[in-house]
Amino acid sequence: MSRRALNVWLLLLAIGLGSYAAWQWQRNRVPPAEPAQRSDYILRDFELSALGDDGLESFTVTAPYLERDPAGESLSIRQPRFGFPSRDGYWTARADNAWVSPGAEEVRLVEGVSLVGPADRSGQRTRFSTRTLSVFPDTHRASSEERVTITQGNSSFAGTGLRVEMDNKRFQLLNDIKGHLCATPASC
Amino acid sequence: KSSDRNQPMDISADRTDAMLGDDSVSTLEGNVRIRQGTLEVDAARAEVIRAAGEINRIVLTGAPAVLRQVSDAGEPMEATAGRIVYMLGDETMMLTGNVVITQPRGTLRGETIKYDINTGRLDGGGDGARVQMRILPKSATAN
Numbered sequence: 560m561s562r563r564a565l566n567v568w569l570l571l572l573a574i575g576l577g578s579y580a581a582w583q584w585q586r587n588r589v590p591p592a593e594p595a596q597r598s599d600y601i602l603r604d605f606e607l608s609a610l611g612d613d614g615l616e617s618f619t620v621t622a623p624y625l626e627r628d629p630a631g632e633s634l635s636i637r638q639p640r641f642g643f644p645s646r647d648g649y650w651t652a653r654a655d656n657a658w659v660s661p662g663a664e665e666v667r668l669v670e671g672v673s674l675v676g677p678a679d680r681s682g683q684r685t686r687f688s689t690r691t692l693s694v695f696p697d698t699h700r701a702s703s704e705e706r707v708t709i710t711q712g713n714s715s716f717a718g719t720g721l722r723v724e725m726d727n728k729r730f731q732l733l734n735d736i737k738g739h740l741c742a743t744p745a746s747c
Numbered sequence: 748k749s750s751d752r753n754q755p756m757d758i759s760a761d762r763t764d765a766m767l768g769d770d771s772v773s774t775l776e777g778n779v780r781i782r783q784g785t786l787e788v789d790a791a792r793a794e795v796i797r798a799a800g801e802i803n804r805i806v807l808t809g810a811p812a813v814l815r816q817v818s819d820a821g822e823p824m825e826a827t828a829g830r831i832v833y834m835l836g837d838e839t840m841m842l843t844g845n846v847v848i849t850q851p852r853g854t855l856r857g858e859t860i861k862y863d864i865n866t867g868r869l870d871g872g873g874d875g876a877r878v879q880m881r882i883l884p885k886s887a888t889a890n
Contacts, residue, residue, distance in 0.1 A: 679769040681800035711767070712800060718763065728767040736760040736775060740795065740802060 599629035609663045609696070617663060617696040618643045634659040641666065645699050645725040648677030652694065666694040674701060676728060686710045687721065687730070699725040707732065713741030748819050749865045751784030752838055758782075760793070769800040779807065781833075785817040786864060788831065805833040814840060818867045825849045826862065839863050846871075853882040 602625040611617040624637040636659065641652040652675070654668035668674075674687040674694075689707040694700075701723040708717040709730070716738020722731040761777025773795045781788040790807035797803060811827040818824060829844025840862040842848075848855040848862070848869060855869060858876035862869055871878040 676767045679767070679800065681769045683769060683800045685767040709765075714802070716758065716763070720762075728771075729765070730767070731762065731764045733762050736758075736763050738758055740756045740758050740781075740805075 599627040599632075601626050609659075611697055616644050618666065618694075620657070622657075632661040639668070641668075641694070643694060643696060643699070643725060645677065645728075647726075647728060650677065650701075650725050651675050652692070654692075664695060664697060666696065668692045668694065672703075674723070676725075683712050685730075687723070689721070692721075701725065709738075715739055748785050748817060751786045751816065751864060754784035754786075756781060756783040758793075765795075769797060771797050773797070779809075781805070781807075785815075787813075787815040788833070789813045790831070802835055804835060807831045807833065811845065814842070814862075816864060816867075822851050822867075824867065826860075828860075838865050851883075853880060855880045 604623055605625060606619065606621045607625070608619045609617040619642045620636065620639050622636045622639040626635045627633075628635065634657075636657040637655070639652075639654060639657040641657070643650045643652065652666075652668055652673065654672045655670035657669065658667045659665070660667075669691050672687075672689050672692045674692060676685040676687075678684050687701075687703075687707050687709055689703050690705045692701055692703045692705075692707075695702075701721070703721040704719065706717055706719050707721040708715060709732070716732075716736055718732030718734055718736040720731070720733030722733070724730070758775065758779070758781050760775035760779045763773060763775045765771070765773030775793040775795065776791070779788075779790045779793040781793070788807055790809040790812035792808050794806040795802055796806065808830050811829055812831045814826040814828070814831055816824050826840075826842055826846065826848045828842035828846040830842070832841040832843075834841065842860045842862060843858060846855075846857050846860045848860060855871060855878065857871040857878040860869055860871040860878075871880075
């Protein structure tokens with residue numbers, strides 16, 4: 560092998576070793592990728608009943624997917640269907656997503672929220688539609704700062720600053736009420 | 748106008764405190780405005796009273812509450828009163844408390860006046876208080 564060929568080989572060898580060393584160094588320097596946020600546990604197609612401190616049902620939820628966050632002990636739920644017991648029957652609620660705080664003091668419903676009060680003797684129900692809504696099961700209350708549309712029979716009106724007292728079947732809208740009353744059948 | 752009753756009733760207010768329930772009272776407060784065709788009512792407060800799930804009557808109060816409507820003949824009418832009760836079943840308004848009704852042909856004052864929103868008919872008195880009416884000559888306009 561001529562001296563020139565030898566030099567070329569030595570050069571290639573040096574480049575190869577250098578690259579390998581650089582690759583090794585790079586691999587060790589970059590910390591291994593942090594594993595995706597691991598859930599404590601995941602439930603699919605489940606029904607869950609939460610009990611209050613008094614041992615009574617706080618709420619029931621069915622949904623296709625639930626993930627429990629280990630750090631915060633909160634729950635993230637997709638397509639939930641909630642039932643909240645109250646003095647005069649169940650309030651039902653559904654949304655695209657829900658977040659349940661640790662200890663289940665707050666159930667926050669997000670996107671496509673619909674809360675429906677218990678039926679009256681006439682079978683009529685009152686529906687609250689909005690983007691986000693917080694329900695507080697222990698105190699049987701709900702609230703939202705978003706614009707809420709409320710439908711009672713053929714009447715409907717909207718406003719902001721919703722406050723609901725489920726046990727008393729009472730609600731308030733604190734600002735900017737606009738709506739339509741179905742006063743007579745002809746005016747609906 | 749008689750066609751007003753077939754128009755949607757739009758309502759607005761600053762806030763509401765309401766109840767769910769077939770037999771319940773919902774309160775609207777602050778700049779309460781009702782619009783139904785040519786019928787307009789402005790008040791400080793309104794109570795929407797439901798019976799068996801239907802709206803039975805609306806009680807409007809103000810200082811004063813103001814009611815306006817245009818008759819089928821195109822004549823404007825304006826009424827002010829401390830209290831206006833809109834009875835939806837028989838489509839009448841019961842006005843009480845320093846009632847003043849102003850129409851092109853004259854004014855009517857009293858403590859209790861019933862107003863039929865379909866026919867424009869007014870029934871005053873019957874409460875012990877006197878009714879005062881001023882009818883203007885055809886040529887004059889109501890001042």
